Amino acid sequence: MSRQLTTQNATITTASIQVQALTIGKKQVTLAVFRQLEDANIINTLDAGLAGEPWGRVNYHPDKCADDKEHLHVVWEKDGELRRATVYEPSVASHRHLKAGLYVEALIAEGLTYAHRGNQAGRPDRLQVVRSRTEDGPGFAQFMHRGVQFRGSVRNEFTFAFNDSRPDRSREELWHRLRHVAGPDATSGSLAEQLPALGYTTSWRRLKESPQLFIAV
Template sequence: MTRQLTTQNATITTATIQVQALTIGKKQVTLAVFRQLEDANIINPLDAGLAGEPWGRVNYHPDKCADEREHLHVVWEKDGELRRATVYEPSVASHRHLRAGLYIEALIADGLRHSHCGAEAGAPDRLQVVRSRTGGNVGFARFMHHNVLFHGPVRTEFTTAFYDNSARSTQHEDLWHRLRHVAGPEVTSESIAEQLPALGYTTSWRRLKEAPQLFIAV
C-alpha cells in the first residue's frame, strides 16, 4: 500500500554531487596541459566503434569551436597514453568511410543522376556529389544514412556520370564493371548500404555523450 505523503513522514535531504577532476598526481590538469594531449580520432573509421577507452568529456573548446556543429571533446586512453578527440553528433558527423563512396558509386551505376535527386526514390537524404576540385581522379559524396551523415571518395567516372542526364545501358554496364572490380563481383547497392556503420557510430556517440564530465583548471 502506498503511504500518503505528510509533514510527519516527509523529510528534506541534501544530495551529494560528485565532481570529477582530471589530475596529474595531486595537481589538477590545466588548459595548457589539456591542449598538449595528442588530438586523435576515438571513432574507428571502419566500424565506427571506439578505438580506446573514454575517460570523460571536457567542456572546453581548445580550437575555439564552441559555435560549430554539435560536438564533444573527449579525453580517452590508447596504449597507456591519454589523448583528446573531437566527436561530432551523428547528423553532422560527416563520418569518412570507403563504403560510403562505393554506395554512391553503386547508385550512380544503377542510374541515379543529379536531375533525379529529390524525386528519385533511391536517392539518399542530403546527398551531395562533388567533382574533384584539383582535376584529380577522385571527388567525394556526402549523404545521410540512418540518421548518420557519411562522407566518402567517389571516382571521377562516377561523378561525371552523375551529372550526365543521358541514360545509356552501355554506360551502366561499364560503371558496374568498374565498381565490381573493386567491391566484388556480387556487390549491389543494397549490400554496400548494409555495411555502413550507422549503428556503430550512433552507439559510440551515445556512450561518449553519457561519459562523465571531467573538470580541468583554468
C-alpha cells in the same frame, strides 16, 4: 494519516554531487596541458566502434568551435596514452567510410544522376556529390543513412556521370570499375548494408553518457 510539516520535524539534507577532475598525479590538468594531448579519432572508420577507452567529456573547445554543430570533446586512452577527440552528433557526423563512396558509385552505375537525386525509394537522404577541384584527385559524396551522415571518396568518372544529363553514359564501364574494387556481386543495396550506422549511433550514445571531467582554468 499524513504528518504535518513543521519546523520541529523538518530537516534539510544537502545532496552530495561528485565532481570528477582530470589530474596528473595530484595536480589538476590545465587548459594548456589539455590542448597538448594528441588529437585522434576515437571512433573507428571501419565499424564506427570505439578505438580506445573513453575517460569522459570535457566542456572546453580548444579549437574555438563552441558554436559549431553539436559535438563532444572527449578524453580517451589508447595504449596507455591519453588523447583527445572531437566527436560529432550522428546527423552531422560526416563519418568517412570506404563503403560510403562505393555505395554512391553503385547508385550512379545504376542510373542515378543529379537530375534524379531526390529522396526516392532506395535513394539516400541529403545526397551531395562534389567533383574534385584537381584533375587527378577524387571527388566526394555525403549523405544520410539511417540517421547518420556519411562521407566517402567518389572517383571522377562517377562524378562526371552523375552530373551528365545522359542517363546511359558508359554505365557498363562504370559497373566494371566499381566491381573491380567492391567485388563482382556488389550492388547499392549490399554496400548500404555495410555502412555502420548503428555502430556510430551506439558509440555516440556511450560518449555522451560518459562522465564530465573538469580541468583547471
